[in-house]
Amino acid sequence: MEFLPSVSFAKLYWVFTLLITLLGVDPQGLSGGLAMLWKDGNEGSLLGFSHNHIDMRIVMEDGVLWRLTGLYGEPNRSRRENTWRLLKELAEDDTLPWWAAIFPASKLVNLGTSSSDHCPIFLEPVAQPRFSTFHRFRFENAWLREPMCYQIVQSCWEEITSGGIMNKLELCASTLDQWGKEITGNFKGRIKLCKDQLRLLKGNRDSASLQLYDEAKKELFEVLEQRETFWKQRAKHFWLKGGDKNSKFFHLSATKRKRHNQIIKLKDSQNNWVDWENGLSGLIYDYFSTLFTASNSNCHEVVASVSRVVPEAANLEFSRPVSEEEVKTAVFHMHPDKSPCPDGMTPTFYQKCWHIVKTDVIGLVQQFFTSGSFVNGCGDANVVLIPKKKSPQVMQDLRPIALCNVLYKVVTKVMTNRMKPFMDTIVSDSQSAFIPGRLISDNVMVSFEILHYLRRKRQDDSYLYCKATTQEAMRIQELLRKFELASGQRVNFAKSSIFFSSNTELAVRNQICSMLDMSIAEDGSFYLGLPSTISRNKTTVLGYLRDKVRNRLKTWEGRFLSKGGKEVLIKSVVQALPSYAMNVFLLPLEISRDIEQLITKFWWRSSKDDNKGIHWMAWDRLCKHKKGGGMGFRNFRISILLFLVNKLEGSMVWGRGCKLLASTVEHENSFKIQNRVAAADLCCNVATVCWAIWGARNELVWKRKSFNPIDIVAFANRYLDQWRCAQSSDMESSWPLLRARDVVERWTAPHGNSVKLNVDAAMFNNGEQYGIGLVVRNGSGLLIEGRTELFNGQVEPVLAEAIGIREALSWIKDSRWQDVYVETDCLNVVQAIHCSTEMISLFGLVIKDCKKMLANLNNVFVSFIKRSANVVAHSFARAAILYPDCSFSLESIPTELLPSLIAEVVI
Structure with a gap:
């Protein structure tokens, strides 16, 4: 590239950054100058340079050598002869192949100009096609946002009546594939169409145009969410849930995965490079044919030494008929976005279309447990090669992953769920992977203890699973041979190593390693992902x-x-x-x-x-x-x-304290003590409105754009609704979030000098928190005092309502009110308080406390009202998430709680 800024005449400057290395040649006055930039990681050496060229020798990571020459031709036509002469001299200087010879299918494109008088040149190294592309069906989660998807599945399932489930899946896949191209294959066109409609309708103010504008906006949001779902399914970033949700990030993630997992060439057994044109597919086929070919095995010797450990109860459990609930549990416990299998269906398809496919899926699982065989095609699997390192060179650098059909996984998961309760009695205690609560790090601790133990032993007592002698090594070899015969698996000796104590002689080490075909473990070796030995540093x-x-x-x-x-x-x-x-x-x-x-x-x-x-x-x-x-x-x-x-035992600190807490249940604040934990919902309406106000302020300061305050609040509410829906893991659309509000009815004021206390409860954060609103008013409907209480813990709504009544009675006990009418919209709580039957449950204990308080209070009545007459208490309960544990008077009540309160004032 042409490089105008000065870089000191006749000198080269190597500028190292995180990703780029730069080599520059000074310009002549205000013209000329060259610069060559490349990513770090490839070793390059300079062959020569001038004011018109930079010639470099490149050594790739795989050892391939090639030559890169950047040539800037003479702009003066009369001096073009010098350019060709320079090019011929460069060709005779070195025999290395030029870059263009390695990428014969590259493309050179002259891009358009902007402010410069030079056209940028874009060079794209297009690789030669290795094999014909094959379109494989893949179920898209984005289709589930369209109602037509479920209709297609329903019609395909009903069309085939006599065939099996595999035939239905095949028909369903072909139909969805043809229909889905219009949904996931034209995101850019659909988004452009929606934006064009919004642009045309934006200036109109009639009712028909406003309705069309809302419909176009809904359609735009739907298409954007479909595109996000499309790329998120390919990105495989399960960790990204609470942060960004952008299609650009998922798109680049999917592109990076595809590029990283791409296999261009590998080395064969003769250490020669083989690409797709020279038989790479045959190399892979031969490798897996040898790997997966069953050898003669003999497990009788090992099985004869194993006593029967499966109890009769386990046999009965394994052989009983499969229930519908077992199959459903297995299906819905799978991660919905796992990689598709040979039939192209993911667990999401079965989970979202369970009401359509459940009969056939349950029948297939029950048939397997009866006959012991799969239907044709059910047990198929795709073998996917995942690179173990950045640049794989041999087949051993690739990890084969078998992607089985979901139906096969369902069967195995049902079997696993049945075996779980009996694993601790069937599997030996030494098999830590099957012991609940045992971690893989425990094995690491054991290995370190063994190594520390060996360091304190003499040569004759050196143990590494055995004594460091040839006789013990032969016994280890025999055990490994029996393991291979019995299990059908092979020990990977290339990854196996042997530890010796420092006192073991070198000759003994080499002899044992030669017998077992293993290498000596070095200091930097790893075991289960951690260093095998730890030094002082x-x-x-x-x-x-x-x-x-x-x-x-x-x-x-x-x-x-x-x-x-x-x-x-x-x-x-x-x-x-x-x-x-x-x-x-x-x-x-x-x-x-x-x-x-x-x-x-x-x-x-x-x-x-x-x-x-x-x-x-x-x-x-x-x-x-x-x-x-x-x-x-x-x-x-x-x-x-x-x-x-x-890791300390909790009873050392909390042994007596927990019992003391349990004995104080009747205390008025006992449930606060048991449930109160430091927590806060940081994503609330107030924070969102403040953020929207700050954004409007920035627009006004920097772009001179002004906004109506009502529009700012409306935008904040819409944004918060969309954010909350984006955090949910279901596939429902996030647009229809506008909730129908209760119709406000008149509230009946108490008579004379009596007061009325309205109580209501509200649930937050999927039942993780609940709030209680308490409102006391006089005969004119004016607020005497209001309270909001926020609790942490998962409780049933009816229990939250009962706790609200209990808090209200405790409040009345500490006040000086006379003739108090307590009203709630929970009929179950009112009936339980007036009932003489005792209930042995947490709900019953709360009701019992309420009865005790009512017996000690005079002129306090608890009654039931409809939800429409309890609007004020409901609004206070909903506000508990914003104002936890607060008391309000008529002068200090928040403005958002005033409308419902003013509407019920008696004039």
Whole structure:
């Protein structure tokens, strides 16, 4: 490329950044100048340069050598002869192939100009087609947003009456594939059409145009959500749920996965490179044919030594008929977005269309448990090769993953669920993977204890599963041979290694390794993902954790994430990387500080610049809870110490305290003590409105755009509704969120000097929290006092209503009111209070407390009213999430609670 800024005449400047290396040649005055840039990772050496060319020798990671020459021709036609002479001289200087010879199908395109008088040149290295493309059906989650999808599945399922479920799936797949191309194949055109309609209708104010505008806007939101669902299904980022939800990020993630998993060439057994044109498909076929070919096995010798451990109850459980609930549980416990199988169907299809396909699915599972065989095609699987490292070279660098049909997974999951209750009695205790509560890190701890034990032993007593002698090594070899014959599996000796104590002689080590066909474990070897040995310098041994975090943060993902997306990436992915090692090791302070510094730089780094960014807050403050002004990031050092503290027995601290708490149930604040935990719903209407006001202020200051306050509030409410729907995991549309409000009816005021206390309860956060509203008014309908109470815990709505009555009676007990009428819209609570039957449940205990209080109070009456007459108490209960544990008078009541209260004032 032409490079005009001066870089010091006749000198080369190597500028190293995170991703780019630059080589520049000075211009001559205000013209000329050259620059060559390339990504780090490829080794390049300079062959020569001039004012018209830069010639380099490139060595790729796989050892391939080639030549890259950047040539800038003479702009003066009379001197073009010098350019051709230079090109001929360069061709004679070196025999390495030029870049163009390696990419013969590359394309060169002259792009349009902007402000410059030069046209940029875009060079695209198009790879030669390796094989003919094959379209494979894949069920799209985006189709589920269209009602027509369910109709197609229903019609296909009803069309085939005599065929099996595989025939129905095949017909359903072909029909959906043909219909779905119009849905997921034209996102850009559909979005453009909706935007054009909105642009045409935006200036009209008649009722018909307004209705069409709303319909076009709904359609635009629907298409955008379909596109987001389409790319999210391919991105496979299950961690990104509470942060960004953008199609661009998912699109790039899917593109990166496809490029990373692409296989271009591999080495054969002779260490020769083989590509798709020279028999790579045959190399892969031969490898898996050898790998998956069953060999002669003999398990009688091993089985004869195993006693019967399956109890008769387990046999009866395994052989009983399969119920509908078992099959449904197996289907709905699968992750909906797992990779599709040979028939193209994902678990989402069966979960969302269960009302259509459940009869055939249950019948197939029951048939297998009766006959022991699958229908044709049900047991098929796709073998997918996942690279184990960045640039795989041999077949052993690829991990085969079998993608089985969902129906096959359902059968195996039903079998697994039946076996779970009996695993601890069937499987030996030494098999830690089958023991509930046992972690893989426990095996790591055992291995370290063995190695520490070996260091204190003499040569004759050196143990590594056996004594360090040839006789013991032969016994290990015999055990491995029996294991292979009995299980049909082969031990991968290339990945196996042997540890020896420091006292073992080198000759003995080499002899044992030669017998077992294994290598000696080095100091930097790993076992179950952790270092096998730990030296005195733990910082050096555990330094790989720092490198893992750095490599994860250096990826492109952070460039396309907002602050919310970065927060989720840090909490869900980055800070989880050292967690496995933290279960075993106490991380050195240096490692912890380095990781925290990397996270801090990533958090404050802008999306356009990899290095710059102002650190507005220290790391210690970022680790504080959001309620305390921080971001809730984890402090690694404190987390490790807290983990060790949590390993203490709870009875040492809370043994007597918990019993004391249980004995004070009748105390008026007992349920607060049991349920109150520090928590807050940070995503509330107030925060969203403040954010919208700030955005409107910025638009006014920087773009001179003014907004109506009512429009700002309406925008904030719409945005919050869409955000809340985006956090839900179901496939329902997020647009129809406008809730029908209750019709306000007149409230009946009490007579004389008596007062009326209205009570209601509300549930929040999917039942994780509940609020209670208490409103006391006089005969004129004026507010005497109001209260809001917020509780944490999962309770039934009827129990929340009963707790509200109990709080109301406790409030009356402490006040000086006379003749109080308590009203609630929960008929079950009122009937339970007036009933003499005792109920043995938590609900019954609350009702019992209410009865005791009523017996000690004079002129207090509890009655039932309809929901429409309890609007004010309902609004107070809903406001408990915004104003937890607050009391209001007529002068201090929030403005959003005034409309319902004023509407019931008696004039």
